[in-house]
Amino acid sequence: MKKIALDYTGQFRLLKEIANYRRFPHHATIDAETSFLVSAYKDYLRNKGDPWKVAGHVKNVARSAAMEALYSSKIKHVAYIREMRDRNSGRCCSMCGSLSSTQVDHYLPQHHYPEFSIFKPNLFPICGCNQSKLKKTIGSNADERFLHPAYDRKISDRAIYVRIRSHGSTPSYEVIFKKPKRVRANAAFDFHTNALVSREKVGQYVKDGFEKFCRRPSSVITELKYKNPESKAALARMLRDELEESCREHQSKNNWESVFLHALLERRTLNWLWRKMSVPGRLLNAPLVSL
Ligand SMILES: [Zn+2]
Structure with missing residues (x-):
């Protein structure tokens, strides 16, 4: 999108x-x-x-x-x-x-x-x-259609979210579509996300990313190869920098890399990441958990 x-x-x-x-x-x-x-x-x-x-x-x-x-x-x-x-x-x-x-x-x-x-x-x-x-062009209800990339201005605003839960040995990945604020084409937005954005594929993308991050954090944030974040806020800042870069590079908040990075910043996931990263004696860039 x-x-x-x-x-x-x-x-x-x-x-x-x-x-x-x-x-x-x-x-x-x-x-x-x-x-x-x-x-x-x-x-x-x-x-x-x-x-x-x-x-x-x-x-x-x-x-x-x-x-x-x-x-x-x-x-x-x-x-x-x-x-x-x-x-x-x-x-x-x-x-x-x-x-x-x-x-x-x-x-x-x-x-x-x-x-x-x-x-x-x-x-x-x-x-x-x-x-x-x-x-396919339209849905069965009034105004249901795909979003038009040139005319639907909100198509690049964040609408795809993934919530990672049970972060330990068997994490789950819930994909959520949420309309950006002040969207006019409500029916089109719902129709588009449900008909076109594959929950399964987005979930799989985030799963692969999360597992990669847990195995080797520097594969997502290069900086982590050289230093551990000194606080949860510092970790969040690193993730936000990556997120901003990804949104800028792809000119959309709904590119799947950005969806993945945003999922890492979600409160409970960030807390879990920080708990794992701040274990006393953890070696630099060591795996967070074996997935
Ligand atoms: Zn596509």
Whole structure:
């Protein structure tokens, strides 16, 4: 879950250029459809991509084929799609927050909305959670839809929490979704987190991180290789520094690394960590518990 800046610079002009590019086999179809596409793009921007409001397209076989071919085409006009995929590999997934976005998602799916196949405001870097989305656009209740990374401003505000309990030999990991304050799109927020963010995968990510931290604390906080924190407050400060860095690097509080670090800072977990770290005679960077 990550906010992406809205960018449609040159997108209208692009249609005209493709229509005139004779080496693209469907250029004549794009030429014939330009005015339809322009009005569809405007409709998208006006309605902020909301599937409850954007007009569904009228089926047109030639247009659909042309748009599909355009999306997977290697012509320079659509190189920005490949760049989006390459540039974001290993970065925060705009939809679920995992750290492995390797695909490009159509917010309004290509299957139902071929007219937005190459429209930049409709394209986002995403991970395998694409498979949970597919042709889905809305839920069964009013206003249920996925969050739009360019329009739903709160998508980067912390909404995914994990609570670690029974920290000793068999810790448990409870994943909680909590809406950020002053969210307007309540139904969309609930629908999005429940349909798209895998509780199981977030829990597993935090479990792996916690076990790694317990085995070798410096694998999470490098500083711990050289010195033990002198107090619980000092440990919290170290964790907060890492957390801040992670949020800055991934430009979202909902990247899973940040979710993990935030879980370590939760009161009861922090207390447990400090108890383990402050055992008299503990060697520098020694395991906290064997997990
Ligand atoms: Zn994802």
